[in-house]
Amino acid sequence: MSEQRQVAPLPANDRETGTTRDDKLELRLWLRLLTCSNLIEGKVRGALRTRFDTTLPRFDLLAQLDRSPDGLTMSELSARMMVSNGNITGLTDRLVEEGLVKRTPSARDRRSSQVSLTAAGKKAFDAMTPEHELWIDEMMAGLSRQDMQQLLQLLGKLKQSVHRNAADADKGENGE
Amino acid sequence: MSEQRQVAPLPANDRETGTTRDDKLELRLWLRLLTCSNLIEGKVRGALRTRFDTTLPRFDLLAQLDRSPDGLTMSELSARMMVSNGNITGLTDRLVEEGLVKRTPSARDRRSSQVSLTAAGKKAFDAMTPEHELWIDEMMAGLSRQDMQQLLQLLGKLKQSVHRNAADADKGENGE
DNA sequence: GTGAATTATTTTATACTTAAAATATAATTC
DNA sequence: GAATTATATTTTAAGTATAAAATAATTCAC
Numbered sequence: 067m068s069e070q071r072q073v074a075p076l077p078a079n080d081r082e083t084g085t086t087r088d089d090k091l092e093l094r095l096w097l098r099l100l101t102c103s104n105l106i107e108g109k110v111r112g113a114l115r116t117r118f119d120t121t122l123p124r125f126d127l128l129a130q131l132d133r134s135p136d137g138l139t140m141s142e143l144s145a146r147m148m149v150s151n152g153n154i155t156g157l158t159d160r161l162v163e164e165g166l167v168k169r170t171p172s173a174r175d176r177r178s179s180q181v182s183l184t185a186a187g188k189k190a191f192d193a194m195t196p197e198h199e200l201w202i203d204e205m206m207a208g209l210s211r212q213d214m215q216q217l218l219q220l221l222g223k224l225k226q227s228v229h230r231n232a233a234d235a236d237k238g239e240n241g242e
Numbered sequence: 243m244s245e246q247r248q249v250a251p252l253p254a255n256d257r258e259t260g261t262t263r264d265d266k267l268e269l270r271l272w273l274r275l276l277t278c279s280n281l282i283e284g285k286v287r288g289a290l291r292t293r294f295d296t297t298l299p300r301f302d303l304l305a306q307l308d309r310s311p312d313g314l315t316m317s318e319l320s321a322r323m324m325v326s327n328g329n330i331t332g333l334t335d336r337l338v339e340e341g342l343v344k345r346t347p348s349a350r351d352r353r354s355s356q357v358s359l360t361a362a363g364k365k366a367f368d369a370m371t372p373e374h375e376l377w378i379d380e381m382m383a384g385l386s387r388q389d390m391q392q393l394l395q396l397l398g399k400l401k402q403s404v405h406r407n408a409a410d411a412d413k414g415e416n417g418e
Numbered sequence: 419g420t421g422a423a424t425t426a427t428t429t430t431a432t433a434c435t436t437a438a439a440a441t442a443t444a445a446t447t448c
Numbered sequence: 449g450a451a452t453t454a455t456a457t458t459t460t461a462a463g464t465a466t467a468a469a470a471t472a473a474t475t476c477a478c
Contacts, residue, residue: 091390092382093375096282098397103279104324105401106272109408115437123464140427148280153465155428160463177426177473199269201408206268208403213396214267220385220393221274225281227384232285232377291467299434316457326436331458333434353443353456 106205113201118194123147125198127157128166128183128191137170137182166190282381289377294370299323299333301374304342304359304367313346313358342366 111122130146131138140158144151158181161167166187169179183191206214287298306314306322316334320327334357337343342363345355359367382390 088387088391090375091387091394092378095382095390095394095397096378098394098401099275099279099282101324102397102400102404103275105404106275108324109404111436121436121463141425144427148277148284149464150466151427152429152467156464172426175426175474177471179427199266202268202272204407205404206271206400207407209396209399211264211267213399214271216392217396217400218267218271218274220389220396221271221278223385223389224278224382224393225274228278228281228285228381231380231383287466297433297466317455320457325434327457328437328459329435336433348456351444351456353441355457 106202109205110198110201113197114194117197118190120194123149123157124161124166125191125194127154127161128187129195131167131181131183132188132191132195135182137180139172139178139180141178143181161187282378285381286374286377289373290370293373294366296370299325300337300342301367301370303330303333303337304363305371307343307357307359308364308367308371311358313356315348315354315356317354319357337363 107122114120114122114125126147127143130143134142138146140151140154143158144154147154158167158169162169165184167181168184168187169181172178172180209217283298290296290298290301302323303319306319310318314322316327316330319334320330323330334343334345338345341360343357344360344363345357348354348356385393
């Protein structure tokens with residue numbers, strides 16, 4: 067706090083240095099991050115719909131399962147997708163209904179079950195993923211290899227920072 | 243498509259250079275971006291609820307209006323918040339009901355109206371925004387000033403890239 | 419080993435979100 | 449100026465999302 071100016075608020079552009087001022091840098095960073103995220107998410111969502119008549123959350127769930135051939139529990143899915151547990155219930159129900167996913171009751175723990183891809187689910191996912199990758203590649207085509215490396219590194223740092231400096235219950239993670 | 247290995251799949255870590263391989267760099271970047279976004283969003287959402295008993299979309303709408311003292315049309319709100327127009331209708335309805343926002347029919351165009359903060363809305367927003375800013379600052383405390391500048395710049399580049407290289411209907415933007 | 423905590427999941431109620439269709443008004447074209 | 453086209457918003461139907469309460473099964477402590 068207290069980046070307050072003493073005198074009159076300066077314009078956000080400093081004529082002396084030609085650089086942008088640091089005022090509320092964190093907030094601007096967060097908004098830009100959100101914009102990028104929304105932008106990409108929107109494109110992917112639209113493309114998934116027009117090309118494969120499916121939705122982003124479904125695709126995400128399939129992607130998680132594809133990475134874990136042995137299946138995942140509902141809680142694991144919830145943690146990795148960073149959504150509430152109740153959400154996973156409904157999402158899984160729909161995918162089971164579509165025949166893309168199956169629930170296998172756990173042998174040792176009668177509370178939980180492993181969720182995994184069916185053959186049809188695997189097939190559907192494999193049909194989508196190359197195009198999905200292409201969309202992402204296209205959207206990032208304006209960045210150099212080095213830009214991406216650097217961005218990846220800085221976002222890693224941000225992720226750590228958020229984890230450390232927001233002392234409350236953390237859900238699990240995504241994969242990145 | 244066809245990033246398939248011919249032979250045995252290499253480890254993602256290149257022993258020669260000590261650097262991480264570039265394989266699917268775009269995808270990893272996207273996933274990490276999404277993780278950061280979800281992480282921050284989750285914290286803010288939770289904090290808004292516990293501290294002010296409100297939600298992120300409501301806060302966002304108020305924030306947009308706060309930046310535009312003359313008010314915004316539904317379409318402008320939709321573009322800036324990067325959500326569907328139908329979404330704004332419901333959100334605005336709820337905020338009107340809470341007395342934080344008002345609709346003023348446009349004089350020249352009977353289809354549209356200006357949405358703006360009521361006195362109560364302005365007051366409520368002003369009460370929330372300092373804390374909100376603090377949360378963001380805290381979460382980013384692990385980044386140096388320079389990290390943030392660089393991140394902001396790279397995300398700007400990414401934003402441009404997405405706009406250019408995804409030839410379909412674009413919505414408007416956020417502010418950053 | 420019984421009761422208290424813990425964990426895994428589902429249910430509930432409500433809010434948010436989208437895409438697409440519908441409505442209503444405005445602008446353009448001929 | 450009537451017909452077409454475009455724009456601004458709302459409605460609709462379905463899906464996604466949350467937080468909190470409810471269920472059910474496991475584990476821990478005694």
